[in-house]
Amino acid sequence: MLYLELFYTFFKIGLFGFGGGYGMLSMIQGEVVTRHGWMTMAEFTDIVAVSQMTPGPIGINSATYVGYTAVINAGGCVPYAVAGSIIASFAVMLPSFVLMLFVARCFMRYSKHPRVEAVFEVLRPTVVGLIASAALLLMNSSNYGSPSADTLQFAVSVAITVAAFVALKIYKVSPLLILLAGGLFGALFYGVVGC
Amino acid sequence: MENVRLLKLFVTFFKIGLFTIGGGYAMIPLIERDIVERNSWIDKKGFVDLLAVAQAAPGVFAVNISTFIGHNLRGLRGAVAAAVGCVAPSVMIILAIALFFNRFREYEIVNNIFLGLRPAVVALIAAPVFSVAKSARINRTNVWIPVLSALLIVTFGVSPVYVIMVAIVGGVLWGHIQERRGM
Numbered sequence: 001m002l003y004l005e006l007f008y009t010f011f012k013i014g015l016f017g018f019g020g021g022y023g024m025l026s027m028i029q030g031e032v033v034t035r036h037g038w039m040t041m042a043e044f045t046d047i048v049a050v051s052q053m054t055p056g057p058i059g060i061n062s063a064t065y066v067g068y069t070a071v072i073n074a075g076g077c078v079p080y081a082v083a084g085s086i087i088a089s090f091a092v093m094l095p096s097f098v099l100m101l102f103v104a105r106c107f108m109r110y111s112k113h114p115r116v117e118a119v120f121e122v123l124r125p126t127v128v129g130l131i132a133s134a135a136l137l138l139m140n141s142s143n144y145g146s147p148s149a150d151t152l153q154f155a156v157s158v159a160i161t162v163a164a165f166v167a168l169k170i171y172k173v174s175p176l177l178i179l180l181a182g183g184l185f186g187a188l189f190y191g192v193v194g195c
Numbered sequence: 196m197e198n199v200r201l202l203k204l205f206v207t208f209f210k211i212g213l214f215t216i217g218g219g220y221a222m223i224p225l226i227e228r229d230i231v232e233r234n235s236w237i238d239k240k241g242f243v244d245l246l247a248v249a250q251a252a253p254g255v256f257a258v259n260i261s262t263f264i265g266h267n268l269r270g271l272r273g274a275v276a277a278a279v280g281c282v283a284p285s286v287m288i289i290l291a292i293a294l295f296f297n298r299f300r301e302y303e304i305v306n307n308i309f310l311g312l313r314p315a316v317v318a319l320i321a322a323p324v325f326s327v328a329k330s331a332r333i334n335r336t337n338v339w340i341p342v343l344s345a346l347l348i349v350t351f352g353v354s355p356v357y358v359i360m361v362a363i364v365g366g367v368l369w370g371h372i373q374e375r376r377g378m
Contacts, residue, residue, distance in 0.1 A: 014254045024255075050292060050299075053309055056285025058218045059255040064289040082290060089286050096254025097278055100262040101271065103248055107263075111244070118370030119363055122340065123247040124331035126362040128324060129344025130250060134220040135321040136349045143313040157314040164318035168224065175224045175319050176214050179312060186311020187304055 002074055003087050009036065010063050010091035017059065017092075024059045028066065038070035063092040156189065199236070199268045201276045207234070208261050208280035217316040219256030223323040226260065236268055239330040246327065251359045257281050 009031050017024035025048060033044050047069065051061035067088025071081040110116050145153035160182060167173040207229055215222040223246070230236045237245065249259035258278050265277025292299055299305055333341065340362075347353040 017253055017255075050289070052217060053305075054285070054288050054292065055213050055216050056282065056288065057212075057215065057222075057255045057257040060258070060282045060285040061289050064286045065293060068290065068293045078294065081293075085290060085293070086286065089282060093255055093258045093278065093282060096252060096258045097262050097274070099252055099254070100249075100259045101266055101274055103252065104263045104266040104274075107244075107248065114373065115367070115370040118373055119366030120244055120247060122362050122366035122369055123251075123359070124243050125333055125337045125340035126344050126358060127243060127247045127250060128328045128331050128333060129341035130348070130355050130358065131220060131223065131246075131320065131327060132324045132341060133345040133348035133355070134218075135317055135324065136345065138217070138313075138317045138320065143317065153310065157310070160311060160314035161318045161321075164315040165322060168318060168322045169325070175228060176210075178315055178319065179214055179216060182311045182315030183308040184311070187308045190307035190310050191304065 002071060002076075003084060005036065006067055006070060006084055006088050007091045010067070010088045011094060013063075014059075014092040015095035025062065028062055032066050032070070036070075038066070039073055043069060043073075059092055060089055063088040152193070160185065199234075199273070201269060201272060204265055204268060204273055205276040205280035208265075208277045209283055211261075212257065212281040213284040215257060216312065217320075219260075220320045221316055222257055222260070223327075224319045227323060227326060230264060236264060239326075243327055243330045247359075250355065251363065255282075 013024060013027050013031060017027050029041075029044055032038050033041055039047075044066075047062055047065045051058050051065060054061055064085045067085035068081045070088075071084035072078075076084070144157040147154045164178050164182060167178055168175065211222055211225045211229060214225055227242070231239060231242050245260060245263055249256055249263065252259050258281065261277040261281040262274045265273035265275070267273075269276070328341070344358050344362075347358060348355055
């Protein structure tokens with residue numbers, strides 16, 4: 001019964017969750033903590049933190065973790081919890097999967113139509129603005145430290161961003177290598193400096 | 196194009212899913228590198244259009260993108276291979292954490308790694324702004340669109356969903372004006 005509810009809840013989140021992972025989080029919180037009471041707010045906050053830190057889309061990460069935790073909290077054992085996490089992840093991706101299949105078929109047929117082309121003439125520049133805003137919103141004190149309180153962390157973080165940008169844009173270093181270097185640098189630098 | 200193997204699609208998106216840290220936007224430079232430049236599975240203009248569609252559609256951004264590219268290369272089976280490949284690392288890593296490392300955030304080294312990682316992720320998301328701007332043919336007449344969109348989202352906290360919706364309505368009107376001019 002919990003499986004059915006998990007499926008239905010995450011299907012709904014996948015269908016109406018606009019605005020990507022961060023936009024979906026508030027909806028997941030409303031359903032999972034407030035409406036169903038599957039976990040406490042503190043547990044959910046931990047899940048959000050882990051979902052942001054680990055690789056993969058935030059929507060999928062949180063669905064997997066919520067599915068697992070909900071079954072454990074209901075008294076289920078580990079194999080049942082793993083099934084719950086797979087059901088929640090599958091349910092959250094199903095609506096967009098079906099919708100995008102449909103879009104992919106229509107898009108191939110109508111993308112040359114002048115009316116559709118006109119819509120994309122406006123949408124393309126808008127997407128540039130959306131990506132820029134995503135980058136700007138991440139330039140906050142939780143990612144960089146505050147310039148006055150954690151001056152060293154702030155300076156090092158800005159240097160990392162500049163170095164990563166130059167490496168990617170000018171030296172065409174692979175994004176994967178940049179991420180590995182950033183993580184390794186963080187472990188060594190902050191491990192030695194100890195802040 | 197039809198000869199792209201399902202396994203290759205799966206592996207390519209698995210790799211992208213594995214290195215997408217900090218949400219869907221972080222996968223844009225990875226897709227640019229692997230899908231647009233290395234494999235030419237989609238051209239630059241098509242990629243910008245896909246980003247627009249994936250943004251306007253509900254659900255997980257990464258699933259939207261992988262489904263679309265997979266479908267265009269190998270139909271339904273390609274879409275399944277790409278979408279499952281894209282989410283498989285997430286599910287596996289989260290399960291491993293839930294099962295074995297429930298307290299992994301409390302380790303000092305994990306925290307340190309992320310202090311170095313997050314500023315790098317910001318650069319990875321900032322970089323595509325310029326390549327996408329080029330593919331989107333930003334010029335003096337339309338540069339106000341990205342500037343205004345970013346301003347609304349960052350300064351006034353408007354949801355990107357509304358920005359996309361307004362852009363679609365604007366595009367429909369723009370098509371209408373062009374058609375009238377044409378006649």
